[in-house]
Amino acid sequence: MKNDFFDKLNDFIYSNSGKILFFYLILISFSVYFASKLKFESNFEALLPKSFKSVQTLDDVTKEFGGTGYFVVVIKCDDIEKSKIFAADLVKELEKIPEVKYVNWKQPKKYFEDRKFLYIDLDDLREIKKRIKKKIDIEKQKANPLFIDVLDEDYNLDFSDIEKKYEGKDVFKEYFISKDNKELVLLIKPNGLAGDLNFSRRLEKQINKTIKDLNPKKYDPSIEVSFTGRYKKQIDLNDQLKGDIKFTIFGSLVLGSLLLFFYLILISFSVYFASKLKFES
Known part of the structure; x- marks a missing residue:
């Protein structure tokens, strides 16, 4: 009875293999089609109700101070002075982008230079003490009336040797420059959150367009511009996850198709040999 059922099932599959x-x-x-419509939501704020106090507070903080982290632009060039000129022009254009709150690329060097002795080395501080x-x-x-200074020695309090160590020394750099003096960094503070991928992609697109319009190669042929930071990493992470999901879905479909194909081949051979045996008997 059981064998008859499987025989009928095999006959059905074999005779309707094209339809199957x-x-x-x-x-x-x-x-x-539906798998391509799947979206990966990495913005956890979007997954929470807007009625939550924490979400409302985060929205207020973002509007007032911008998002957490920076979109980082790295300018690499053999001539750092050319990088500074390009960066100055680029910052002016970047600050016109609606998604950008401000660009941090220079430090108030004079302010720190005027107060450089507040940042001296610990060993020098101990020597001063x-x-x-x-x-x-x-x-x-x-001041002790009972003390008699036979040698009549006087101690002159002098810090000129320590001061000389810091004369002409760059305690603080005016620009965010790498140690090899080839990379200059711009820290862009966006108005939105890194988890909002639509915002992050729009921001990256605007920054890309601004750089392309400015044409960095006209400043120096060796200039190269790249992106990093929290916002860029969030975009790359999302793209990587979407790629992994698509690869998994595609692999599953291919594997399923191969299994079905080999199963139909197996059924065909089974029916063929079964009919041949019946014919010979």
Whole structure:
């Protein structure tokens, strides 16, 4: 009874293999279409209700101070002075983009230079403390009426040697420049969140267009511009995940198709040999 059922099933599959294959192809077409519509939502804020206090607070903070992190533009050139000229022109154009709150690319060097002794090395600070203590101890001894200074020595409190160490020394750099003096970095503060991929892609597109319109090669042929930072990484991560999902779906469909194909081949051979055996008997 059981064998009769499988024989009938095999006969049905063999006689309708074309229809089964056609139906399977239609099923694959629908699967590919709907799979292509799948979206990966990496913005966790969008997954939460707007009524949540944390979401409302985050929206307020973003409007006031911009998103968390930066969209980073890296300018690489053999001549760092040409990079500075290009960066100055680029910043003017970038700050016109609606998605950009501001661009951080220079530090107030004079402010820090005027206060550079607040940032001296720890060893020098300890030496200053040691000299001051010695001066205080000597003055205390002199103020003691019972103390007689036979040598009549005086200690002159002097920091000129320490000051000389920091003369002409760049405690703070005016630009964000790499140690090899070839890369200059611009930190772009966007108005939106990195998790909002539509915003991040729109921002990247606007920055790309601005750079292309400015034509960095006219400043120096060796200039190369690249992107990094939280916003760019979020875009790359999303693209990578979408690629992995598509590859998995495609691989599953191909594997399923191969299994069906080999199954139909197996059924065909089974029916062929079964009919041959019946004919010979």
